Amino acid sequence: xxxxxxxxxRLVVGxxxxxxxxxxxxxxxxxxxxxxxxxxxxxGPAARWxxxxxxxxxxxxxxxxxxxxxxxxxxxxxxxxxLAGWRGDVVRAWRGATRxxxxxxxxxxxxxxVVAATATALGVATAVLWRPLPYPAPxxxxxxxxxxxxxxxxxxxxRASAEAWRRAASSIESMAFFGASSFALETPDGVSPxxxxxxxxxxxxxxxxxxxxxxxxxGPARLDEIVLSERAWRTRFGAxxxxxxxxxxxxxxxxxxxxxxxxxxxxxxxxxPAHIGLDPAEREYWVSLxxxxxxxxxxxxxxxxxxxPGAEATDVAAELSAAAAEGDGHAAVVTAFRDQFVHxxxxxxxxxxxxxxxxxxxxxxxxxxxxxxxxxxQRQEFSVRAALxxxxxxxxxxxxxxxxxxxxxxxxxxxxxxxMALAWLPEMLPPTMPFVTAPALDATVVGAAVAIxxxxxxxxxxxxxxxxxxGGPARNxxxxxxxxxxxxxxxxxxxxGVASAVPAGLLGRSLAVVLGRDAGFAMTDVVVTDVALPGPxxxxxxxMAEVTRxxxxxxxxxxxxxxxxGVALAYDHPLESNWSDVLVLPSPGxxxxxxxxxxxxxxxxxxxxxxxxxxxxxVFDDADRADRPGLAxxxxxxxxxxxxxxxxxxxxxxxxxxxxxxxxxxxxTVVGVVDNERFRGLExxxxxxxxxxxxxFPMPEVSLLTRTAPGRAxxxxxxxxxxxxxxxxxxxxxxxxxxxxxxxxQLAPRSVTARVVTVFAAITxxxxxxxxYGGLAAAVSARRRExxxxxALGESPRLAAGRVVADGLATVGVGLALGLVGAAASxxxxxxVLVGVTPADPLVVGGVxxxxxxxxxxxxxxxxxxxxxxxxxxxxxxx
Amino acid sequence: xxxxxxxxxxxxxxxxxxxxxLVENDLHGYALIKDIDTRTGGEVRLTAxxxxxxxxxxxxxxxxxxxxxxxxxxxxYRLTRTGRALLRRExxxxxxxxxxxxxxRLVPGLEPRS
Numbered sequence: 001x002x003x004x005x006x007x008x009x010r011l012v013v014g015x016x017x018x019x020x021x022x023x024x025x026x027x028x029x030x031x032x033x034x035x036x037x038x039x040x041x042x043x044g045p046a047a048r049w050x051x052x053x054x055x056x057x058x059x060x061x062x063x064x065x066x067x068x069x070x071x072x073x074x075x076x077x078x079x080x081x082x083l084a085g086w087r088g089d090v091v092r093a094w095r096g097a098t099r100x101x102x103x104x105x106x107x108x109x110x111x112x113x114v115v116a117a118t119a120t121a122l123g124v125a126t127a128v129l130w131r132p133l134p135y136p137a138p139x140x141x142x143x144x145x146x147x148x149x150x151x152x153x154x155x156x157x158x159r160a161s162a163e164a165w166r167r168a169a170s171s172i173e174s175m176a177f178f179g180a181s182s183f184a185l186e187t188p189d190g191v192s193p194x195x196x197x198x199x200x201x202x203x204x205x206x207x208x209x210x211x212x213x214x215x216x217x218x219g220p221a222r223l224d225e226i227v228l229s230e231r232a233w234r235t236r237f238g239a240x241x242x243x244x245x246x247x248x249x250x251x252x253x254x255x256x257x258x259x260x261x262x263x264x265x266x267x268x269x270x271x272x273p274a275h276i277g278l279d280p281a282e283r284e285y286w287v288s289l290x291x292x293x294x295x296x297x298x299x300x301x302x303x304x305x306x307x308x309p310g311a312e313a314t315d316v317a318a319e320l321s322a323a324a325a326e327g328d329g330h331a332a333v334v335t336a337f338r339d340q341f342v343h344x345x346x347x348x349x350x351x352x353x354x355x356x357x358x359x360x361x362x363x364x365x366x367x368x369x370x371x372x373x374x375x376x377x378q379r380q381e382f383s384v385r386a387a388l389x390x391x392x393x394x395x396x397x398x399x400x401x402x403x404x405x406x407x408x409x410x411x412x413x414x415x416x417x418x419x420m421a422l423a424w425l426p427e428m429l430p431p432t433m434p435f436v437t438a439p440a441l442d443a444t445v446v447g448a449a450v451a452i453x454x455x456x457x458x459x460x461x462x463x464x465x466x467x468x469x470x471g472g473p474a475r476n477x478x479x480x481x482x483x484x485x486x487x488x489x490x491x492x493x494x495x496x497g498v499a500s501a502v503p504a505g506l507l508g509r510s511l512a513v514v515l516g517r518d519a520g521f522a523m524t525d526v527v528v529t530d531v532a533l534p535g536p537x538x539x540x541x542x543x544m545a546e547v548t549r550x551x552x553x554x555x556x557x558x559x560x561x562x563x564x565x566g567v568a569l570a571y572d573h574p575l576e577s578n579w580s581d582v583l584v585l586p587s588p589g590x591x592x593x594x595x596x597x598x599x600x601x602x603x604x605x606x607x608x609x610x611x612x613x614x615x616x617x618x619v620f621d622d623a624d625r626a627d628r629p630g631l632a633x634x635x636x637x638x639x640x641x642x643x644x645x646x647x648x649x650x651x652x653x654x655x656x657x658x659x660x661x662x663x664x665x666x667x668x669t670v671v672g673v674v675d676n677e678r679f680r681g682l683e684x685x686x687x688x689x690x691x692x693x694x695x696x697f698p699m700p701e702v703s704l705l706t707r708t709a710p711g712r713a714x715x716x717x718x719x720x721x722x723x724x725x726x727x728x729x730x731x732x733x734x735x736x737x738x739x740x741x742x743x744x745x746q747l748a749p750r751s752v753t754a755r756v757v758t759v760f761a762a763i764t765x766x767x768x769x770x771x772x773y774g775g776l777a778a779a780v781s782a783r784r785r786e787x788x789x790x791x792a793l794g795e796s797p798r799l800a801a802g803r804v805v806a807d808g809l810a811t812v813g814v815g816l817a818l819g820l821v822g823a824a825a826s827x828x829x830x831x832x833v834l835v836g837v838t839p840a841d842p843l844v845v846g847g848v849x850x851x852x853x854x855x856x857x858x859x860x861x862x863x864x865x866x867x868x869x870x871x872x873x874x875x876x877x878x879x
Numbered sequence: 880x881x882x883x884x885x886x887x888x889x890x891x892x893x894x895x896x897x898x899x900x901l902v903e904n905d906l907h908g909y910a911l912i913k914d915i916d917t918r919t920g921g922e923v924r925l926t927a928x929x930x931x932x933x934x935x936x937x938x939x940x941x942x943x944x945x946x947x948x949x950x951x952x953x954x955x956y957r958l959t960r961t962g963r964a965l966l967r968r969e970x971x972x973x974x975x976x977x978x979x980x981x982x983x984r985l986v987p988g989l990e991p992r993s
Contacts, residue, residue, distance in 0.1 A: 013928070024908075024931040027953055031909040031927035058928035066932055073939070 001045075005052035006033060012056055015063040017070045028059070085394075089401040096402060100374065104406065107370055110767070111410025111456055112417065114363040117760060119418035119441065119449045121356045124425065125349050127439040128342050134264045134437065136208040137306075140173070141337035142313060143267070144303040144320065145274040154274035154333040155580055156299040159292050162200075165303070165320045165332065171311035176203035177301040180269045181287055182532055182701070183250035184732035185236070193530065193734040194250060196229075196285035197268040203286070206306045207266065214244035214259030221288035226255040230263040232284035251534045251732070261286070265341060265436040270302030271578050274333065276340055279431040299580065304337075342434045348753040351507075351830050355500050355760040358826075360452065362496040362764045366771045367460045369489040371403060373778045375464040396465045403460040411453035415446065430748040490768075490775045491815040494856070497761075497768035498819025498848055503826045504761035505844035506837055507754035513836035514747065520677035520686065521574045521610040522707055525565075526739035527717045528573045529704040531724055532732040544626065544663055547698035551603060552622075553727045554704065558720070563712040566609025569694055571601040573703040574610060575742050577679040581653045583690060597638055598679065598689040599653055601699050606691075607633075607674060609707050615639075617647050617672030620693035630656075630665025630696055633672040638688035646670050653690060656697040664696055681746045683835065705739075713738055750833065768815070769855045776808045776863035780870075787867050788875025797868035804867045808860035809853070816849055823848070890969045893933045896923050898942065898966040901958040905946055908934070908953065937962065 040048030097104035145154035185194035320332035604620035676686030827839030942962030
């Protein structure tokens with residue numbers, strides 16, 4: 001029995017791991033036998049057998065435990081060995097970077113710049129074009145406008161049309177209209193302008209907007225309730241937590257604050273043609289629209305609607321147009337909510353994204369070339385490592401870790417820079433930029449940045465890795481510098497530089513053309529100040545005589561300054577036109593001719609003060625009072641539209657009698673024709689316009705226009721508010737602005753696009769020039785022996801230098817030729833925004849080509865000088 | 880080399896006893912079994928398989944060295960400096976634990992020092 005148990009014990013120990021079995025088996029069996037013998041001696045044979053049985057059981061248990069333990073050791077050992085390998089590569093990569101800090105910094109900074117630019121551009125594009133709007137089911141939100149009969153454009157809506165649409169449209173779930181509102185906010189510090197939105201019931205319900213505090217204006221309209229914007233709550237009321245229920249005085253009347261709305265894009269201040277501003281300064285509050293009086297047909301409103309699920313915009317437009325006869329007879333234009341704000345921004349954003357892609361590709365080409373150069377410099381190190389047993393896969397991994405380290409640092413720095421840029425951008429750019437959602441670094445943008453980092457790593461490592469896998473780091477193998485692939489990278493960078501610089505030049509030149517356009521009025525040194533005279537009750541106009549007296553006194557007060565050249569008042573400043581009307585023009589023997597025109601209400605001094613040319617007839621003067629026959633002036637565009645002798649024509653705009661009743665004329669005779677003003681902005685053509693005098697159509701809310709002596713606008717702007725209040729202490733006076741600043745805000749989308757594309761193009765061109773320089777410098781370094789031998793054989797240094805320059809220019813020449821093809825495509829991308837410039841403008845294209853050629857030539861100078869100064873003796877001695 | 884599991888405190892009873900037996904002398908396998916049995920009064924009895932399994936782990940962890948036997952073929956084992964340090968830490972830990980129990984007057988016959 002003992003022998004059997006010992007035999008079984010030996011069998012079980014045979015299951016132990018081999019190393020333990022070989023080491024311990026003999027001693028183990030001997031020890032077990034000795035234990036069993038001792039137990040047998042003291043307690044009998046049964047005890048011996050029991051002892052041996054215990055040994056068998058213990059040995060089988062140990063067999064299992066030891067095997068598991070040995071397996072875990074082997075796995076962690078392999079993992080540790082692998083980790084040790086990766087750790088070693090990271091340490092080597094770090095040491096390599098510290099040995100070549102300029103190259104390492106160049107690679108990291110390039111990646112960081114590209115990631116920052118891409119992440120920022122993508123963040124802005126996402127915020128403007130793609131991120132869901134902060135309303136439930138935003139795809140069902142639309143704006144409704146009335147269509148202009150003659151040109152199909154759109155303009156503000158009348159209450160009559162809005163009510164007709166509400167009754168007729170079965171595909172609309174809810175609808176509300178909104179219009180501009182302005183009060184004088186009375187605070188302990190004085191009176192300040194306060195601009196907001198008047199809304200009909202259902203405005204907030206239609207949007208699905210919830211308040212931050214309190215409640216909104218729902219239910220029966222209460223005209224003494226006001227909802228603040230979050231911005232107003234914070235800037236004007238110090239974010240007071242107990243704001244709801246507080247009373248404020250607006251233009252002398254008390255209002256109760258019932259709620260605060262969070263800052264987000266919302267409809268407000270509709271302007272013609274079919275424009276809704278995004279300036280938060282014009283959406284500081286919401287109040288209810290008063291009941292309709294006689295102004296049912298005044299086109300003052302915008303309309304926002306929520307469609308029923310499944311309804312299409314085209315169906316809605318057809319449905320509403322069928323109901324046109326009940327309103328003002330105009331068809332409806334339906335615009336998706338987002339499109340209303342960003343329609344004009346889509347293509348510029350795509351242009352910017354295209355510029356970023358070009359920059360990215362140029363940067364990757366640049367980085368691949370840099371890495372190839374670095375690989376050449378490390379060729380000896382790789383050879384030694386290969387000789388010591390490192391396989392190709394091992395060396396490829398070392399390269400991947402090296403470039404991955406740069407990419408990781410570059411992506412991290414780039415994301416940090418993009419985060420800052422996206423936070424600053426809404427503050428730096430004009431408030432009219434269409435940020436319908438706030439730009440932020442979200443998962444999409446971060447994912448894109450990381451993808452760029454991975455892509456750049458892969459592409460940077462691809463070429464050296466391919467060389468290693470193909471032939472290994474052989475000492476005597478041919479250098480990659482100057483090879484076809486290397487030259488191709490330089491050519492690609494130059495081509496991308498041309499393709500991105502040409503549209504930048506076109507956009508810049510186009511901007512210059514727009515800025516250089518004749519506006520038709522004086523643009524520089526003009527201060528614009530919006531003034532509102534309060535009436536006896538909120539919503540009521542002040543007496544006409546008071547308005548006229550204010551105009552006379554304020555003009556006199558400002559004109560008395562030595563640095564003021566002219567003073568005028570106008571309902572709209574020269575770069576704006578919010579009032580359109582339909583003129584009925586008599587035609588002998590025919591039905592009356594209706595013309596849609598812009599109505600411009602100006603003081604008699606307007607044309608002289610703003611230097612608007614008078615073409616024929618005369619303009620207004622102070623003697624043309626309200627109790628005299630009505631006089632009108634038209635612009636050249638309207639005169640051409642009329643097509644016959646305009647002087648003496650009688651026209652009947654509806655505005656004056658609506659506002660002042662019989663106190664003003666109802667018909668006006670055209671007495672003069674003035675030149676066109678670009679009152680739709682410098683980018684748009686002039687529209688037909690009818691001018692009426694403020695003497696015959698007084699305006700309690702006006703823009704005060706003060707033209708100053710050259711360079712005095714800022715000084716006058718600082719004093720205007722005090723001067724106005726000196727004439728009318730209760731007037732609400734907005735912050736004065738320069739007309740040129742208003743022009744810049746209008747042109748902001750164009751100028752911002754041009755600037756951004758130019759910056760990206762400059763970086764791309766810079767990378768291309770660096771690529772040319774780097775390529776030539778590396779080629780000279782790699783061919784130093786050859787150059788030295790040539791010099792030793794009698795070649796002149798000048799010839800050696802000339803060869804380098806010719807090499808560089810030849811490479812650049814190929815790049816320029818390819819770049820022309822790219823420029824043709826990129827020029828077409830921006831063609832739609834060009835003004836006065838064609839996509840193939842020879843000045844721009846020629847300038848870019850010449851500039852790049854000159855830059856490449858300059859980049860060749862240092863390498864050429866080095867080639868000319870190679871010491872042949874030193875080279876030959878090294879041989 | 881991977882760290883063996885036995886260098887993590889607390890030590891198992893078997894590991895502790897094996898290391899303790901090697902404090903003063905180098906011993907071979909069966910002598911270790913006997914020493915542990917005698918010293919603990921039979922309270923801890925290790926089978927040969929268990930003991931050699933422990934020795935395999937102690938050798939892998941560098942706590943014990945193998946010394947070729949001088950006269951017979953049996954291998955003897957010696958406590959290394961690392962093993963001695965680990966054993967000392969475990970003994971100190973056990974002493975602290977015993978002291979806390981004594982202070983609580985948990986062990987009859989053992990009174991805390993005044």
